[in-house]
Amino acid sequence: MNNRSAIIIGAGFAGLSAGIYAQMNGYDTQIFEMHDLPGGLCTAWKRHGFTIDGCVHWLVGSSPQSGMYRYWQEVGVAQGRQFVNLDEYLRFEGKDGRILILYADIDRLERHLLDLSPQDTGVIKEFIRGIRLCAKFDFPSEYDPLPVRIKKITNFFWVMATQGRTLQRWMQTTIDAFATRFKDPLICQGLLEMWIPEFSIFFMLATLAYLHNRNAGYPIGGSLPMSLAMEKRYLALGGVIHYRSRVEKILVESNRAVGVRLTDGSEHFAERVISAADGHATIFELLDGKYADAKTREPYEKWKTFQPLIYIGLGVRRTFENEPRTVSGISFPLCQPVEIGDAVRDRLTVHLYNHDDTLAPAGKTSLVVMMPSDYDYWKALSKDRVAYTEKKEQIARTVVTLLEQRFPGISQQVEMVDVATPLTFEHYTGNWKGSFEGWLITPQNAGVMMSPMPQTLPGLQNFFMCGQWVEPGGGLPTGVMSARRLVRALCKEDGKKFQTRIEV
Ligand SMILES: Cc1cc2nc3c(=O)[nH]c(=O)nc-3n(C[C@H](O)[C@H](O)[C@H](O)COP(=O)(O)OP(=O)(O)OC[C@H]3O[C@@H](n4cnc5c(N)ncnc54)[C@H](O)[C@@H]3O)c2cc1C
Known part of the structure; x- marks a missing residue:
């Protein structure tokens, strides 16, 4: 075992960034990732020739004039990427015909x-x-x-x-x-x-x-190409990723983290263990809650998380060149309230990817409709697989019918509908209750802006955390920044100067 070695759990933005910065500073790292792709939440999936983008609407730091842009260059995300700056954040259409445009x-x-x-x-x-x-x-x-x-x-x-x-x-x-x-x-x-x-x-x-x-642009190609670019950067720096490798336990000896055990029973050892995976699972399952004092538990008991989503991707044989190109979509009122999943909704927000033609075949467009939903509702429903699947199919049919109200003729043009639920997010990324961005920043926890959450656990040596569960507000930049902050601290602990570099 190398005395500069580290095991990283999770190849999301935070885990990949931790690996990149650690490799740059002479550490010998390997990442264990349960999925077969890099990126975690920053991902996309293909259905019938359409790409359903699962994440990025805007990337803070996309302007070459911004300081954050340098970090995107360090981790290999910015190079060769085209960002578009859209003129509207959201269109909110009222029942009375008036429209609020968040320019x-x-x-x-x-x-x-x-x-x-x-x-x-x-x-x-x-x-x-x-x-x-x-x-x-x-x-x-x-x-x-x-x-x-x-x-x-x-x-x-x-x-x-x-x-x-x-x-x-x-x-x-x-x-x-x-x-x-x-x-x-x-x-x-x-x-x-x-x-x-x-x-x-x-x-x-x-x-x-x-x-x-113009510092929060949309990257053409969407989320997955950015994750693949980070994976490439990490591998080029000599890092190693093990996919389909789910960590089941963090191994501890005399209150020092020494390695991990995977679900296949294999054990792997390193001088340090960094978890860039879900915070709740890390603290309460991988470590059995043994290093969770009252302060560590507080967020998990009291803070609010981003509510999970019903996420409906659609592929449509239609272009929307006469519709606005927005960061977050068009919200339109329904003729009458309709039950969708666990709630009665009186409007739909549709994100048209009419600003990214790489996501659909020529003459067609990818769309996403997303809505907050209740994790417990889906968890209970999933006990009956047939009922769970039927509910998803019913939601798909309902949403297509409702889109007709705003985009007449669309129901005949839909070629693909795919429904993800809070359980889908939980299944593919391990995030607690399907939350897609960790903690909300509310008046209750706004103090973290001045004094960040700790990246260690009390009483446990050689163990560290990064990612959205130690950076309230979540988001892609916090993955990189929390990893950078962590590796800087490790270098300090080892008495060496933290260094980074940009490959052009
Ligand atoms: C619909 C949506 C829209 C979003 N829009 C934006 C946006 O526009 N801009 C923005 O900045 N952010 C956005 N985000 C938020 C952003 O995607 C996340 O905050 C960020 O990707 C979190 O990165 P992370 O590395 O901390 O965590 P994750 O991405 O959750 O990565 C954790 C990784 O750990 C792995 N893992 C978990 N448990 C284990 C285990 N036991 N063993 C091995 N591996 C494990 C997971 O598979 C995953 O790969 C959005 C997210 C969603 C879902």
């Missing part, structure tokens, strides 16, 4: 909101001020020329000193609390649809700021 451009958004609802001028101005404030921030990076770096850091401290209280207030205000201040029900409902109501409004402002700065 990426701040000035356009402000004009549009004021046109829609002059009575809300005060709160609109406040909202727009918040986006403008967030638009001033950028990640400083080691690659920035020194003057640029100093400028970014100075700017950060200046904004914190002069606007710190305002930012704190945004952090402590939920989207729900903010949206209900609008008198216009269309704007109020549109903002609630745009994001999860319990989330801190700060993150909605930050997302709109990234979009305005």
Whole structure:
């Protein structure tokens, strides 16, 4: 066993990044991944010639001017990738025929909101001020020329000193609390649809700021090509990945992690073990809850997670060139409420991939309809496989019929429908209760923005964690950043300088 060796559990963005940074710093790593593909949640699947993209809508750090872009270059994601910056985040169509358009451009958004609802001028101005404030921030990076770096850091401290209280207030205000201040029900409902109501409004402002700065583009080709690019980078650095290798236990001797046991019974040893897999399973199953004190348990007992999804992919023999190209879709009201799965819904949000023709054959388009759903409902239903499958088929039929209301003729053009449930996400990625992005950032846990969650467990040596379960808010950038933070700390522990490099 090499004294610089590490075993990494999971080849999602966090596990691959941990491997990449560790290899760059002279560690000898191997990744054990239960699936047969890299990427974890950042994935896609093929059905009848269509690609159903399972993840990326926008990638923060897509602008070459941004500090985060350098990290995407380090892990091999940015090279050769084309990003498109879409003008609209979401279209929210009202029952009365009015449409709320969440424009990426701040000035356009402000004009549009004021046109829609002059009575809300005060709160609109406040909202727009918040986006403008967030638009001033950028990640400083080691690659920035020194003057640029100093400028970014100075700017950060200046904004914190002069606007710190305002930012704190945004952090402590939920989207729900903010949206209900609008008198216009269309704007109020549109903002609630745009994001999860319990989330801190700060993150909605930050997302709109990234979009305005053209720093949250959509990567043409979607999610899986990015994961494959990271896998390639890791292998080129000498890393080893074992697919179809599910870790069943983390092996511990005298309170030191020494290796892993797989479900096939084989045991593998290394000086360090890093889990980039689901946090709940890691702590309470792979380690049997032996290293979970009250502080470690708290998030799992009290914090809210991203609600899992019913995820319906469709392949349609139709182009949508006259429909807007949006980051997150078009939300339209149904003629009357309809039960879909565990809930009665009064609208559908359809994501048309009319901005990425690599996902469908010529003259056709991939679509996704996603909706939050209840994990326990699906878990109970899955006890009866026939009922579970029938429910999925029923949802497919219902959604196609409902799409007719917004896109007449579509039901005759649908060539493929594929329904994934919270259990599908759990099955393929192991994420707790099918959550697709880990913890929400709410006023309850917003403090983690200032002091990050620990990446170790109390009483257990040589064991570390990275990924969305130690970075509330989740997302692809946090996978890379949490892995980078971890490997930097390991280098410090070993008394060596953390280094990275970019291959062009
Ligand atoms: C529909 C959807 C849309 C999204 N949109 C965006 C977006 O637009 N922008 C954005 O930034 N983020 C987005 N995300 C979130 C983003 O995909 C995740 O936050 C991120 O991919 C999490 O990466 P991770 O490596 O931490 O975890 P995961 O991707 O969950 O990786 C964990 C890996 O560990 C493996 N594993 C688990 N248990 C074991 C075990 N016991 N043994 C071996 N292997 C194991 C899993 O198979 C998996 O490969 C979206 C996610 C979804 C589902």
